[in-house]
Amino acid sequence: MRPSVPVQSVTYQEARSALSGPLLACGLFAPLAAEIVFLILAVVVNPAWVLAMGFMLIFAPVMIFISLLYRNWPTGIRIDAAGISIGAVHSPGAIRRTPTVNHQSWGLFTCPWPAVEAVRVITDQAEVRRLRTSARYYTLNNRWGATRRMTHCNIGVLTAPFMRSALVVDVDPTAVTATLIRPARFYSNFKDGRLSRLVQPEMSSRWVVPTRAPGRLSKALQPWLVAHSRVDGQ
Numbered sequence: 001m002r003p004s005v006p007v008q009s010v011t012y013q014e015a016r017s018a019l020s021g022p023l024l025a026c027g028l029f030a031p032l033a034a035e036i037v038f039l040i041l042a043v044v045v046n047p048a049w050v051l052a053m054g055f056m057l058i059f060a061p062v063m064i065f066i067s068l069l070y071r072n073w074p075t076g077i078r079i080d081a082a083g084i085s086i087g088a089v090h091s092p093g094a095i096r097r098t099p100t101v102n103h104q105s106w107g108l109f110t111c112p113w114p115a116v117e118a119v120r121v122i123t124d125q126a127e128v129r130r131l132r133t134s135a136r137y138y139t140l141n142n143r144w145g146a147t148r149r150m151t152h153c154n155i156g157v158l159t160a161p162f163m164r165s166a167l168v169v170d171v172d173p174t175a176v177t178a179t180l181i182r183p184a185r186f187y188s189n190f191k192d193g194r195l196s197r198l199v200q201p202e203m204s205s206r207w208v209v210p211t212r213a214p215g216r217l218s219k220a221l222q223p224w225l226v227a228h229s230r231v232d233g234q
Contacts, residue, residue, distance in 0.1 A: 027069025107179025
């Protein structure tokens with residue numbers, strides 16, 4: 001029997017938990033600063049600098065990081081009496097959205113406490129790096145495009161670029177309440193013998209979510225961990 005958690009003992013919410021300084025710098029501040037510089041040059045030096053403003057936005061690295069910032073923007077964590085929720089926890093309408101696998105963080109996923117099988121906060125950088133780079137945790141939150149070997153996208157794995165610490169939750173996927181996630185089509189231009197393919201969503205039995213406050217998050221989880229250890233020790 002899995003433990004329940006007292007209603008008053010667990011309350012935690014962390015919005016925008018994927019928005020690290022490096023991700024904001026690459027996806028927002030650096031492109032914005034460059035656009036401001038080009039605008040000033042267009043006004044002061046030569047109007048032709050306006051063209052640079054447009055070209056900069058389609059420059060591949062800039063386009064990729066802006067896209068990744070958008071995909072990860074709403075990622076958050078909520079812990080309350082109902083269970084653990086991840087995704088767009090700050091948005092009341094998130095559960096009614098139907099995003100594609102590219103934008104799963106814009107949805108909302110909740111696992112009730114009886115279906116939480118294990119939970120921990122990871123801060124060890126070697127393990128965090130493994131979460132970011134392992135094929136098991138490859139999703140479109142931390143990579144711009146799908147690889148040819150990617151047969152599905154793990155829903156609930158919200159691994160972000162530059163992630164430094166993470167909440168890892170083992171869940172019973174059949175008990176999860178989740179936003180409807182749609183497949184997305186990716187084009188390979190016959191490099192793999194076909195023009196395009198659909199990447200389907202698949203609810204993961206292990207959720208991975210970045211956190212910027214591992215200490216506070218660990219403290220919020222303590223009642224569940226204590227209750228779980230008592231049950232396991234019986």
